[in-house]
Amino acid sequence: VTAKRRLDYQPPAYQIHDIELSFNLDDEVTKVKSLLHVFKQGDHDQPLKLDGENLTLIEVKLNGKSLQQYELTDEALTLSNLPDECFIEIYTEIDPASNKTLEGLYKASGSYCTQCEAEGFRKITYFLDRPDVLSKYTVTIYADKKRYPYLLSNGNKIDSGDLEDGKHWVKWQDPFFKPCYLFALVAGDFDKLTQSFTTSSGRKVALELYVDKGMAHRGEHALASLKKAMKWDEVVFDLEYDLDIYMVVAVDFFNMGAMENKGLNVFNSKYVLADSQTATDEDYFNIESVIAHEYFHNWTGNRVTCRDWFQLSLKEGLTVFRDQQFSADMGSPVVNRIKNVKVIREHQFAEDASAMAHPIRPDEVIEMNNFYTVTVYDKGAEVIRMLHTLLTPAGFKRGIDLYFKRHDGQAVTCDDFVNAMQDANSINLDQFKVWYEQSGTPELTVEQDFAADTGTLTLTIQQHTPVTLDQSQKKPLYIPVRVEYLANDGSSTTDIIHLTQSQQKLVRDGFDVEPTVALLGDFSAPVKVIRTLSAESLLTIALHSNDGFSRWDAAQTIYSQFIHSLTPNGSTLAITQETITALLDGLLESAMEDQALLAEMITLPSVETLVQQVPKYYVESLHSAREKLERIIISHAQPMFEKQYHGLAFTNYDYTPSQTATRKLRNQLLMYIASTEQGEELVTQQFMQSDNMTDTLGALKAAQHAKCKCFDKLMSQFEETWRADPIVLDKWFALHASRQSEDILSRLDLLMGHQQFNHENPNRVRSVIGSFAFFNSTGFHAKDGSGYRYIGQYLQKLDKINPQVASRIVTPLTQWQKLDEERIVKMKAELVRLLDNKDLSNDVYEKVSKSLG
Ligand code: HT7
Numbered sequence: 012v013t014a015k016r017r018l019d020y021q022p023p024a025y026q027i028h029d030i031e032l033s034f035n036l037d038d039e040v041t042k043v044k045s046l047l048h049v050f051k052q053g054d055h056d057q058p059l060k061l062d063g064e065n066l067t068l069i070e071v072k073l074n075g076k077s078l079q080q081y082e083l084t085d086e087a088l089t090l091s092n093l094p095d096e097c098f099i100e101i102y103t104e105i106d107p108a109s110n111k112t113l114e115g116l117y118k119a120s121g122s123y124c125t126q127c128e129a130e131g132f133r134k135i136t137y138f139l140d141r142p143d144v145l146s147k148y149t150v151t152i153y154a155d156k157k158r159y160p161y162l163l164s165n166g167n168k169i170d171s172g173d174l175e176d177g178k179h180w181v182k183w184q185d186p187f188f189k190p191c192y193l194f195a196l197v198a199g200d201f202d203k204l205t206q207s208f209t210t211s212s213g214r215k216v217a218l219e220l221y222v223d224k225g226m227a228h229r230g231e232h233a234l235a236s237l238k239k240a241m242k243w244d245e246v247v248f249d250l251e252y253d254l255d256i257y258m259v260v261a262v263d264f265f266n267m268g269a270m271e272n273k274g275l276n277v278f279n280s281k282y283v284l285a286d287s288q289t290a291t292d293e294d295y296f297n298i299e300s301v302i303a304h305e306y307f308h309n310w311t312g313n314r315v316t317c318r319d320w321f322q323l324s325l326k327e328g329l330t331v332f333r334d335q336q337f338s339a340d341m342g343s344p345v346v347n348r349i350k351n352v353k354v355i356r357e358h359q360f361a362e363d364a365s366a367m368a369h370p371i372r373p374d375e376v377i378e379m380n381n382f383y384t385v386t387v388y389d390k391g392a393e394v395i396r397m398l399h400t401l402l403t404p405a406g407f408k409r410g411i412d413l414y415f416k417r418h419d420g421q422a423v424t425c426d427d428f429v430n431a432m433q434d435a436n437s438i439n440l441d442q443f444k445v446w447y448e449q450s451g452t453p454e455l456t457v458e459q460d461f462a463a464d465t466g467t468l469t470l471t472i473q474q475h476t477p478v479t480l481d482q483s484q485k486k487p488l489y490i491p492v493r494v495e496y497l498a499n500d501g502s503s504t505t506d507i508i509h510l511t512q513s514q515q516k517l518v519r520d521g522f523d524v525e526p527t528v529a530l531l532g533d534f535s536a537p538v539k540v541i542r543t544l545s546a547e548s549l550l551t552i553a554l555h556s557n558d559g560f561s562r563w564d565a566a567q568t569i570y571s572q573f574i575h576s577l578t579p580n581g582s583t584l585a586i587t588q589e590t591i592t593a594l595l596d597g598l599l600e601s602a603m604e605d606q607a608l609l610a611e612m613i614t615l616p617s618v619e620t621l622v623q624q625v626p627k628y629y630v631e632s633l634h635s636a637r638e639k640l641e642r643i644i645i646s647h648a649q650p651m652f653e654k655q656y657h658g659l660a661f662t663n664y665d666y667t668p669s670q671t672a673t674r675k676l677r678n679q680l681l682m683y684i685a686s687t688e689q690g691e692e693l694v695t696q697q698f699m700q701s702d703n704m705t706d707t708l709g710a711l712k713a714a715q716h717a718k719c720k721c722f723d724k725l726m727s728q729f730e731e732t733w734r735a736d737p738i739v740l741d742k743w744f745a746l747h748a749s750r751q752s753e754d755i756l757s758r759l760d761l762l763m764g765h766q767q768f769n770h771e772n773p774n775r776v777r778s779v780i781g782s783f784a785f786f787n788s789t790g791f792h793a794k795d796g797s798g799y800r801y802i803g804q805y806l807q808k809l810d811k812i813n814p815q816v817a818s819r820i821v822t823p824l825t826q827w828q829k830l831d832e833e834r835i836v837k838m839k840a841e842l843v844r845l846l847d848n849k850d851l852s853n854d855v856y857e858k859v860s861k862s863l864g
């Protein structure tokens with residue numbers, strides 16, 4: 012197993028300007044013919060080494076003549092002594108029906124479909140499978156007309172016809188140069204929804220959504236979301252869609268969320284299908300944001316793509332930032348920001364603390380699929396957001412304009428992006444580039460001093476990035492820190508500090524009395540802040556800051572520090588029960604208008620977030636401390652919670668920001684109320700009366716969390732209603748798998764025996780096994796190691812079917828660093844067992860071997 016290194020990049024020795032592909036789709040054997048127009052780059056005598064995996068080579072022709080001399084291995088077809096320009100014809104055969112990796116061309120649920128990013132095109136035909144080879148594609152698909160009435164590929168349909176043997180064919184041409192990871196093909200029978208969008212320059216674009224038969228009514232929200240995204244990109248970034256057709260296909264077997272193939276997005280059906288009966292507000296939100304994300308890739312990813320896969324954050328960090336901004340504009344900016352920050356604090360900080368720590372632009376990769384990470388995506392988006400903050404929205408837009416002016420149609424690097432930002436704004440971003448090369452979570456230690464006689468406030472900030480397993484030296488970063496000075500009368504002023512040194516002093520004059528200082532407003536940088544704040548200051552920020560994020564963050568600090576003070580980690584902040592009750596009283600009595608923010612502010616930090624705040628994860632102690640805080644909250648606030656709950660009106664379901672906020676608050680209140688005397692009754696009542704999935708699932712989650720007696724009964728009822736609908740049933744699987752219960756492992760066995768469970772379907776596997784490994788921390792971390800054993804054994808099997816999914820689920824097993832010695836030994840034993848497996852995939856091998864050091 013060999014790793015590739017970023018610094019070893021060499022430009023391709025050949026370019027392939029045109030490719031003509033033809034597919035004869037057949038259950039026994041699918042025949043692929045590829046005609047490449049190849050150009051040597053510069054003067055050299057290097058051979059042309061085409062990537063290929065799991066292909067049966069039938070014939071190669073050079074300029075129309077059969078070629079006998081070539082070298083063939085399991086990974087490549089190598090042709091030597093080629094002229095400067097030539098045509099190469101390659102005939103291969105593949106077997107999509109037995110391809111369970113869901114990468115390359117595969118057949119599932121009766122349809123053919125492709126997934127080529129990152130390196131799946133090589134499973135379709137021999138090619139230069141790298142993103143800096145840009146070609147024009149012409150694709151002809153032949154298949155049985157009855158079973159596969161729709162034959163789709165990228166670009167425009169230019170021809171079609173029927174054949175005598177019941178087959179038909181369609182020819183597609185994509186006028187844009189693209190890397191092969193953006194190639195797509197779909198063949199099947201679907202329900203089709205058609206709408207259109209007229210661009211700002213007046214072009215009419217056909218929007219086509221393909222879904223499973225009978226599901227058309229669940230596609231409306233996705234199409235409406237697509238139109239909103241198209242409009243938003245025109246208004247905010249002046250970016251217009253460039254083809255006459257935009258197709259989205261929803262499939263049930265898919266490794267990730269969705270894929271931005273040029274003009275033909277392929278989606279996991281869970282990110283397309285929604286109606287009020289089957290989808291929660293969260294599902295509606297995710298659909299809108301994933302639809303937008305893939306659409307935004309058309310410019311940030313497709314028109315300008317990555318030079319090599321180490322630059323993945325060039326397109327992903329930027330596109331996540333864009334989809335976050337879009338979601339903020341569509342709903343509540345502060346609740347969206349909190350959502351983004353939770354991902355960073357729960358998962359990205361954990362990745363930095365693990366053996367998988369890597370910079371947003373990694374330096375070394377064995378399996379590229381392992382680097383579609385929260386670091387590359389979400390920390391990458393935070394890095395883009397810092398540029399947006401430092402340059403202002405107008406400066407950022409100037410940078411984006413220059414980026415497209417310089418690089419449209421090219422495959423470029425993260426440095427090219429930052430250079431465009433820099434040159435458009437006459438600012439030096441050399442130090443800012445350290446964010447791209449350095450892994451780890453920076454820590455800001457802050458001290459505050461006030462000279463009452465002069466009214467001078469001094470903030471001393473030290474920045475320090477602890478070493479990570481991949482890097483032992485760390486440099487100071489360029490960090491924007493948003494500061495708010497809160498006066499006693501409720502007024503406040505704000506500032507952005509540009510931190511560049513290891514230690515920096517900030518002096519501000521003109522205060523009559525010492526202000527309360529809120530730091531890192533809007534989470535202006537992906538860092539941890541360490542400072543000693545009094546309970547009083549935290550309460551002031553939580554109740555009076557003008558920055559919604561800071562209010563939430565202060566409340567979270569109050570909860571977290573109270574919890575930690577009950578564990579051996581301890582806390583340096585003096586948070587008492589009185590602080591908690593003062594916070595709750597302040598929140599509930601202030602008639603907060605923003606119900607969604609209120610819901611967030613009465614929600615405790617997750618176990619995952621708490622773990623990242625302390626040096627050690629004391630499993631039992633942390634859980635019982637968190638439960639104790641919950642009991643304190645309930646015993647103090649129960650009457651107020653119930654009053655609030657009953658005051659929130661149930662209305663006919665509509666996915667609007669105000670209704671979503673009400674449901675969010677209602678269901679958070681129910682989480683608390685469920686464990687009181689009235690709990691069983693209210694939970695059951697909400698479940699029975701609910702006309703929408705958000706409130707139904709809210710009731711089930713509350714019952715699960717509070718261990719209500721009614722839980723099993725309601726769950727059976729849910730299963731009976733939804734047993735034929737796997738996407739809905741995934742919610743049921745996940746609730747069972749994340750339940751705290753002594754016999755959870757036998758319950759997992761039962762779940763996997765359910766008629767809808769299928770080891771080959773990633774959504775099912777994630778709902779059961781993923782939910783257990785990621786979110787059932789008491790079950791997964793069972794003291795006897797049984798949770799680790801269960802996951803280890805399951806992954807051995809899953810790795811043979813789908814290494815990509817196995818490698819994602821192995822993550823919690825590799826994050827042993829903060830646990831106690833006994834658990835570490837047991838986790839490592841499982842990792843060693845996995846590694847002993849002689850045909851372990853590169854995917855799982857890379858993560859497991861790294862975590863064992
Ligand atoms: N660019 C895509 C990333 C991706 C992917 C998607 C589906 C299946 C396998 C995949 N491997 C990589 C998704 C995105 O970020 O938009």
Ligand code: ZN
Pocket residue numbers: 304308326327330
């Ligand atoms: Zn993306």
